Amino acid sequence: MDMLIGGKYVTAEDTEEVKNPYDGQVIDTVPIAHLQTAQLAIDEANKAKSSLVEMSAFKISNKLLNVCEKLTQNREEFAKLLTLEVGKPINESLVELDRSIETLKLAAEEAKRIYGESVPLDAGLNGKGFFAFTQRLPLGVVAAITPFNYPLNLTIHKIAPAIACKNTVIVKPPTEAPLTVMKFCELLNEEFPDGVVNVITGYGSEIGDYLVCSPEIDKISFTGSVTTGLMISQKAGMKKVTLELGGNDPLVVLKDADIEKAVKGVINGAFLNAGQVCMGVKRIIVEEEIADEFAKKLVGETEKLVMGNPLDKTTTLGTLISEKAAMQVEQTVDMAVKEGAKILTGGKREGAFYEATVIDNVKPDMDLVVNETFGPVAPIIRVKSLDEAIEVANDTEYGLQAGVFTSDYSAAMRCANEIEAGTVFINKQSTFRTDNMPFGGFKNSGVGKEGIKYAVEEMTKTKLIGLNLR
Ligand code: NAP
Secondary structure, three states: EEEEEEOEEEOOEEEEEEOOOOOOOOEEEEOOOOOOEEEEEEHHHHOOHHHHHHOHHHHHHHHHHHHHHHHHHHHHHHHHHHHHOOOOOEEEEEEEHHHHHHHHHHHHHOOOOOOEEEEEEEOOOOOOOEEEEEEEEEEOOEEOOOOOOOOOHHHHHHHHHHOOOOOOOEEEEEOOOOOOHHHHHHHHHOOOOOOEEEEOOOOHHHHHHHHHHHOOOOOOEEEEOOHHHHHHHHOOOOOOOEOOOOEEEEEEOOOOOOOOHHHHHHHHHHHHHHHHOOEEEEEEEHHHHHHHHHHHHHHHOOOOOOOOOOOOOOEEEEOOOOHHHHHHHEEEEEEHHHHEEEEOOOEEEEEEEEOEEEEEOOOOHHHHOOOOOOEEEEEEEEEEEHHHHHHHHHHOOOOEEEEEEOOOOHHHHHHHHOOOOOOEEEEEOOOOOOOOOOOOOOOOEOOEOHHHHHHHHEEEEEEEEEEEEO
């Protein structure tokens, strides 16, 4: 598949194979762009700015709805490609498609709601006799740099609000899974003027870095790891930056919790997309009194998961993005076992597959839970009290989302108030998001919020216009 720049398909001498992590088959190849091509994308995106600024919000909204309609018509085909390049079960890919369609609809609606406000200058000293109002204006060019795990929906979370508020976009998809996004951008390009959306493939450390450093880009909207996010924040200069980074989300299960519900929460939260979810359940903090019962029930449910060909509708656990990624998970779990943790089920790797693994007696200082383990692992940390549960939950550099299971409202409210995370769910695992909610973490999990309305706020600038009526 080729890059899309200024409405034209562009290739490069060097290419990279995109492989299916399930069977190693090459699905397609993509160009590895040179920096000159990145500059071309920047030029085209800048040239196209006026075409969007001149377009009415009504028209932009309708065009986004047309793209939405086309994506809906091609839902199955897109889902299949997504499964081929990421290795996630086809049913999960279909859910990602449904969410992508929803995200686009939300952006089409939001395009019609980009309001300023009147400002009472007479509330300030010497402000009597003025009338003032604000406008929300596009920033210009937004660069969207995105990760492999939910490549389509997470990219739409950037492109759709950017266009809704009249920014042009350059997308740098992940090298391991760029195809679904590239195909989606073709749909956008059929609707919008050339250069409104541009896609450039190549290595993040070169092409991504070039976009981040360019003074001709107005905003970097990045989703990915903390390491890359930190680098971007140091290099972006004066441009606006949104960073949606990694998570190490706790799931606190207190002694009065509905254990079945909490177990279900872990099955979804720790094993969805083979555990490669930023808001995945990565630390299960359980009160000692119920830990044995909880662990037993969790093992029972975990062993019902079906590992297999991700295209098969009965598969509930697919591969990781690559064999290398699965090996990293294997090493981290093995190290925890050496340090005293105990595998209750799972713990084996085959190629890019890693079994759904429940591991008990995990201590808060083990690598497995200090860093973000991006795989299907459910580590149980036993604690003696609510105080200790909150302390362990906060003992991390991350703060994306959190979940608490309890039937005690005062304990729930303490967790909600004291756990340092962008979202705390009561009686729901952290692995839950609707595409309109403000989403974004505290601490090293990021800067800024997504969720269409909130992304639009971060992709516009406010101008005040004041009239002297004295
Ligand atoms: P990553 O390695 O940071 O890569 C993300 C994107 O950044 C890719 O497109 C990558 O390109 C590019 N990139 C790499 N180095 C760069 C640089 N120096 N400058 C600019 N761009 C650069 O992350 P990942 O492994 O794909 O994704 C997994 C991580 O994302 C996890 O930590 C996960 O928790 C996090 N995540 C967060 C959210 C959220 O909303 N908070 C959602 C999903 C995932 P290449 O592919 O070419 O290297």
